Amino acid sequence: MPLQRLAIDTVTAVAAGTTSTIVSVTGGKTTYVRTLIIHASAIESNTPDSPVNVQIYVVPNSGGSVGDSSASNRIARINLAASDTFFLEPEYPINLDNNGDSIQVFNEGTFHGGANQYAVNVLAMGDRED
DSSP: OOEEEEESSOOEEEOTTOEEEEEEOOTTOOEEEEEEEEEEOGGGSSOTTOOEEEEEEEEOOBTTBOOOOOGGGEEEEEEEOTTOEEEEOOSSOEEEOSTTOEEEEEEOTTGGGOOOOSOEEEEEEEEEEO
């Protein structure tokens, strides 16, 4: 089974108050996520001193399509200072096996008492079956 080492997808900007799919399995190609790089892109913001809360989910597929994030599949909630960067690097890769399995990120924005109005940028890195 040859693997293709790559930045799995491009940088995804997750707007305040939204959830975005960062990577998902398509074409039956198992994906191994080794690192998520999450950057609070506040430098261009009108409120650059506001921290950002970000939730990370590993979401199983729903009938072969991308499923919904929920508390039952959340693996982390992090707080980033403005313009800070966080690396999620599990000891073993996160394996996404079936079409529609995904990693999703929720930028809390003003939810849960937050004050940020800026996006976070996320990049998934790892391997995908070739």
